[in-house]
Amino acid sequence: RVVPDPPLRYETVRVYESTSLAAVADCAGASLHEIEELNPAIRKSVTPPTRASVELRLPTGTADRVRECMQSLPTEEKVAWQEYRVVRGDALSTIARRFDTSVSTLEQMNNLKSRRLGVGQTLLVPRTVEARVASHAEARKEPAPPPGDRTAFRYTVRKGDTLSKLSKLFAVSVGEIQEWNRLGSPRSLRAGDALVLYLPEIVAENFGLARDAETGQTYYTVKRGDTLHSIAKRHQVSAEEIARWNGIGIRDTIHPGDRVLVLKGTDL
Numbered sequence: 001r002v003v004p005d006p007p008l009r010y011e012t013v014r015v016y017e018s019t020s021l022a023a024v025a026d027c028a029g030a031s032l033h034e035i036e037e038l039n040p041a042i043r044k045s046v047t048p049p050t051r052a053s054v055e056l057r058l059p060t061g062t063a064d065r066v067r068e069c070m071q072s073l074p075t076e077e078k079v080a081w082q083e084y085r086v087v088r089g090d091a092l093s094t095i096a097r098r099f100d101t102s103v104s105t106l107e108q109m110n111n112l113k114s115r116r117l118g119v120g121q122t123l124l125v126p127r128t129v130e131a132r133v134a135s136h137a138e139a140r141k142e143p144a145p146p147p148g149d150r151t152a153f154r155y156t157v158r159k160g161d162t163l164s165k166l167s168k169l170f171a172v173s174v175g176e177i178q179e180w181n182r183l184g185s186p187r188s189l190r191a192g193d194a195l196v197l198y199l200p201e202i203v204a205e206n207f208g209l210a211r212d213a214e215t216g217q218t219y220y221t222v223k224r225g226d227t228l229h230s231i232a233k234r235h236q237v238s239a240e241e242i243a244r245w246n247g248i249g250i251r252d253t254i255h256p257g258d259r260v261l262v263l264k265g266t267d268l
Contacts, residue, residue, distance in 0.1 A: 008038075009060050010038055010057040010058060010059065010060060011057070011058045011059070011060055011061070011062065011063035012055050012056065012057055012058065012063065013055070013056055013058055013063050013066050013067050013070075014053050014054070014055050014056070015047055015053065015054055015056060015070065016052070016053045017047075018046060018047050018048065019046065019047045019054075019070070020045065020046050021035045021036060021039065021042060021045040021046065021047075021056075022045065023070075023073060024056060024058070024066060024070070026069075027062075027065065027066045027069030027070055027073065028058055028059060028062040028065065028066050028069075029062065029065070030058075030059050030062065032045065034059060035056075035058070038056075038057035038058065038059070039056055039057050042054070042056075046126055048109070082124070082125060083122050083123070083124065083125075084099070084122070084123050084124075084125040085120060085121070085122055085123075086117045086118065086119055086120060086121040086122075086123065087119060088119055089180055089181060089182070089196045090117055090119075091115075091117065091154075091181075091193070091194035091195075091196070092106055092107070092112075092115050092117065092194070093190070093192060093193040093194050094181055094182065094183070094193065094194070094195075095123065095125065097190065097193070098182070099125040099126050100126070101125070101126045103115070103192075105126070106123065106124075106125070109124045110123050110124055114238065115194075116237065116238070116241070150198035150199055150200060150201070150204075150211070151198065151199045151201065151204035151209050151210065151211035151218055152196060152197075152198055152199075152211070152218050152263055153170075153196070153197045153198070153199050153204065153207065153209060153218065153235075153263070154194055154195070154196055154197075154235050154237075154263065155170075155194070155195045155196075155197055156192065156193070156194055156195075156234075157190060157191055157192060157193040157194075157195060158191055159191040161191070163177055163178065163183070166195075166197075170197055170199055170203055171199070171200050171202075171203045172197060172198070172199070172200070176198070177195065177197065180195075180196055180197065180198065181195050181196060208220050208221040208222075208223060209221075209262075210259075217261055217263065218261070218262055218263035219259050219260065219261055219262065220235070220259070220260055220262045221257065221258070221259055222254050222255060222256055222257060222258040222259075222260060223256055224256045226254065226256075227254070228242055228243060228250065228252075228254060231260065231262060232262075235262040235263060237262065237263070242260060242261070242262060245260075245261045246260050246261050
């Protein structure tokens with residue numbers, strides 16, 4: 001005979017701004033795990049900033065305490081989202097890693113239709129109770145300017161890639177890759193991450209790439225079997241962008257030997 005679980009007992013409280021469940025747990029005198037179990041619909045342990053208010057479940061006997069505590073809690077300790085301004089070299093994957101979230105969460109919270117980011121663009125990024133202002137300021141530091149005589153290249157990290165492997169493949173140092181992409185631990189590399197690399201001329205030529213010395217833009221020499229879509233995917237842009245940058249139609253045929261613009265200097 002199966003004995004049913006007893007009915008779940010809880011109280012509720014309504015919060016009116018994006019709030020970390022860790023802050024709620026502190027106010028309730030409960031563990032974060034308890035609060036998360038009572039609120040399985042809340043993802044990433046924060047209430048969504050796109051909703052005016054959210055009703056949270058709390059352990060029995062804690063609602064009044066939490067309500068009073070949340071009213072007196074400083075905004076910087078309960079608001080779980082903050083603005084981040086995109087700087088040169090940013091990609092959604094690196095921003096997601098820096099703020100301990102996922103690319104899909106950033107896309108959803110910011111209503112992004114494309115993964116292309118513009119310098120100066122403002123994004124909502126998660127901020128837990130533990131993520132203080134100092135760490136945010138550190139994350140927003142501009143990276144050191146790239147070497148002026150190298151060719152910019154976007155590379156998508158594959159399973160099994162390490163900074164050491166990429167360093168040898170592209171003839172750049174591990175430190176340079178970390179600095180250009182503001183990476184911390186060498187183990188922070190994940191499949192699907194988009195990296196910006198600045199390749200020495202001889203390495204760029206091996207990948208069919210060339211840099212325009214005046215504009216800093218990167219061009220790719222079409223090879224047999226290439227299509228606008230395959231080139232776009234390889235260089236982390238859309239086929240529509242490549243077509244527009246090169247003044248051609250999305251359905252136009254490209255031929256081996258053609259030289260196409262794949263990365264504009266202003267988009268790094």
